[in-house]
Amino acid sequence: MIYSMVLSALFAELTARLTSLNDQILAGMNGMAGRSWFFDSIVGLTQGNDLIKAGLIGCCFFAAWYSGKTLEDTRVRRKVLLMTLVAAVCVLATTKVLSHTIFLPRPAIESQKIYHLSGQELVEMKRTNVRTALDEESQKDHRDLVNGDVKTNDLGSFPSDHAGFFLAISLGIFLASRRIGLVAIGWTVFVILAGKMIQAEHSPLDIAAGAAVAITELSVLRFAAQSRLGAILDKISLWTFKYNALSAALLFAIVFEISSTLFHVRALLALLAAARVHLMVG
Amino acid sequence: MPRTKNISIAFKALALALGALFLLTSCKALGKDGLVLMTDDSYKATVFATNKIGFGSPDGILWNQGKLYLADEGGVALEVWNQNDGLKKLMDGQFGAKSPEDLVMDPQGNIFFSDDDAGGVWEVDANGKQRLLAGKEKGLFSTEGIALAPDGSILVGDADAHEVFKVTRDGDVSVFLGREFEITKPESMAFDDKGNLYIADNEKNVLYLLDTNHKLHVVIDRKDQFSPETIFFSKGALYITDSHASKLYRYTPNEELKTIAAFGGQLKNVQGVTVDERGDIYVSIQSDLKHNVGFIVKISKES
Numbered sequence: 001m002i003y004s005m006v007l008s009a010l011f012a013e014l015t016a017r018l019t020s021l022n023d024q025i026l027a028g029m030n031g032m033a034g035r036s037w038f039f040d041s042i043v044g045l046t047q048g049n050d051l052i053k054a055g056l057i058g059c060c061f062f063a064a065w066y067s068g069k070t071l072e073d074t075r076v077r078r079k080v081l082l083m084t085l086v087a088a089v090c091v092l093a094t095t096k097v098l099s100h101t102i103f104l105p106r107p108a109i110e111s112q113k114i115y116h117l118s119g120q121e122l123v124e125m126k127r128t129n130v131r132t133a134l135d136e137e138s139q140k141d142h143r144d145l146v147n148g149d150v151k152t153n154d155l156g157s158f159p160s161d162h163a164g165f166f167l168a169i170s171l172g173i174f175l176a177s178r179r180i181g182l183v184a185i186g187w188t189v190f191v192i193l194a195g196k197m198i199q200a201e202h203s204p205l206d207i208a209a210g211a212a213v214a215i216t217e218l219s220v221l222r223f224a225a226q227s228r229l230g231a232i233l234d235k236i237s238l239w240t241f242k243y244n245a246l247s248a249a250l251l252f253a254i255v256f257e258i259s260s261t262l263f264h265v266r267a268l269l270a271l272l273a274a275a276r277v278h279l280m281v282g
Numbered sequence: 283m284p285r286t287k288n289i290s291i292a293f294k295a296l297a298l299a300l301g302a303l304f305l306l307t308s309c310k311a312l313g314k315d316g317l318v319l320m321t322d323d324s325y326k327a328t329v330f331a332t333n334k335i336g337f338g339s340p341d342g343i344l345w346n347q348g349k350l351y352l353a354d355e356g357g358v359a360l361e362v363w364n365q366n367d368g369l370k371k372l373m374d375g376q377f378g379a380k381s382p383e384d385l386v387m388d389p390q391g392n393i394f395f396s397d398d399d400a401g402g403v404w405e406v407d408a409n410g411k412q413r414l415l416a417g418k419e420k421g422l423f424s425t426e427g428i429a430l431a432p433d434g435s436i437l438v439g440d441a442d443a444h445e446v447f448k449v450t451r452d453g454d455v456s457v458f459l460g461r462e463f464e465i466t467k468p469e470s471m472a473f474d475d476k477g478n479l480y481i482a483d484n485e486k487n488v489l490y491l492l493d494t495n496h497k498l499h500v501v502i503d504r505k506d507q508f509s510p511e512t513i514f515f516s517k518g519a520l521y522i523t524d525s526h527a528s529k530l531y532r533y534t535p536n537e538e539l540k541t542i543a544a545f546g547g548q549l550k551n552v553q554g555v556t557v558d559e560r561g562d563i564y565v566s567i568q569s570d571l572k573h574n575v576g577f578i579v580k581i582s583k584e585s
Contacts, residue, residue: 102315103315103316103317103546103547103548105317105546109317109319112319112320112321113319113320113323114317114318114319114320115317115318115320115326115327116315116316116317117315117316117317117329117547117548117549120329120332120334121328121329122316122318122327122328122329122579124326145321146321147321147541148321148322148529148540148541148542148544149507149541150319150321150544151527152527152528152529152544152545152546152550155317155319155528155544155546155547156317156546156547
């Protein structure tokens with residue numbers, strides 16, 4: 001009884017501190033927005049332009065793929081990168097499931113009049129002071145929000161699928177090649193994810209959760225790669241040498257999709273799901 | 283690879299998984315599981331009723347003289363609630379209804395409801411007598427939107443037939459709007475004060491208006507951004523729920539479509555809408571139809 005009381009008190013304290021830290025970091029990061037059109041436009045470009053946002057990560061992946069000094073070294077790196085791709089897909093699936101389980105409002109939304117469900121009551125939340133970036137896209141998004149043209153998927157932001165996906169890829173690149181991986185991790189953290197917080201699209205908590213999912217799944221898959229999965233990856237990595245031209249073509253398609261956060265694959269899957277429903281329901 | 287290294291990696295993975303679980307549990311504790319964003323600041327939101335009062339997961343709702351009538355899809359029943367007596371069942375699944383969808387009431391207090399699973403138009407009269415006014419045998423396979431015509435007959439949309447039917451009080455069924463009108467799924471219908479009929483098609487995602495000359499007009503067609511679920515006309519305005527966009531709108535020909543609120547989390551599946559005498563709006567929400575979790579949220583003007 002006492003233990004459970006102490007534990008719940010500790011948990012409540014930790015939760016309160018976590019919330020406070022989350023708010024402080026977000027306020028600090030978002031405080032950079034809305035001061036300079038040029039700065040906001042640069043940040044906006046790193047968020048909206050796939051070439052700038054993810055193209056570099058794709059390039060790093062490509063470089064790591066071909067980076068081994070010997071044939072065996074390259075094969076080992078490719079095996080790690082293949083495992084990374086599996087982890088990245090798993091991470092996207094996990095973050096999607098989590099977003100349906102846990103609902104946390106997007107920071108930008110919290111600047112509006114919102115009510116959250118607390119038990120059986122709707123309680124009005126304290127409005128947070130969120131700075132709106134001055135670039136055109138952010139201004140348009142803000143106008144849409146004020147006018148009620150907000151998509152239901154944009155209401156919640158937990159966890160950050162960008163954090164999960166790009167950190168999984170970057171960490172995988174790091175496991176394959178330290179030097180290239182550092183570039184990828186640096187870009188992910190200081191450009192992609194920092195931009196998300198500056199524009200108040202994600203809170204540090206969203207990003208931490210996405211990162212936790214990425215690190216966990218990458219670690220679990222890394223462990224799994226020691227056994228049966230490893231044997232399959234070995235075969236595939238050997239196959240990439242045997243059919244070099246075909247594997248290079250496939251790699252292009254993969255890197256292309258990495259650069260767009262699997263946007264086209266997701267659209268294709270959504271189309272297939274819609275077609276399934278259409279055929280079943282008529 | 284040495285066995286000790288394997289065990290070490292396994293422990294690291296386990297520790298990380300536990301850490302991630304702890305973080306996610308913390309987030310769950312912080313999590314706001316349901317959310318209503320008021321895009322019109324002049325309104326406020328409150329939970330009017332939950333499963334605690336006894337309903338399952340309501341779809342269509344109707345406010346009439348201090349009473350809230352519910353087509354309880356999850357609870358497979360037609361119910362009525364009022365402040366003094368609480369919730370009372372007017373008809374349950376034993377009579378044959380499977381999935382009550384939408385409802386309408388005539389001035390005498392007779393209630394008619396549709397059923398998209400069992401089909402037909404069902405009636406519970408003012409004395410509580412239950413009957414199937416017209417069923418599947420008359421071509422009503424999957425009934426959706428329902429409205430009371432000025433001549434006292436019942437108009438009902440059918441999702442399978444892609445038509446709107448007219449049902450007399452004797453149970454005679456005739457086609458009111460045939461396939462030539464190209465309405466795919468007449469999910470909800472409501473008359474305005476001038477006798478025009480609004481029809482919500484939530485498969486084509488179009489709001490139609492049938493004028494008094496029986497001419498059909500497209501009022502709103504915003505493709506993927508708009509999918510009308512239920513419509514309710516009150517005091518010169520049409521209130522619309524959109525279960526795809528999770529929004530509540532107010533439409534008037536002058537002001538066009540205006541978002542009042544957007545819903546998120548477990549409140550996102552908005553269904554029925556009704557308005558009381560004071561102008562307060564009630565929205566039914568099916569949080570989990572399978573497990574009978576639902577809410578009625580009241581949206582009212584800030585005093």
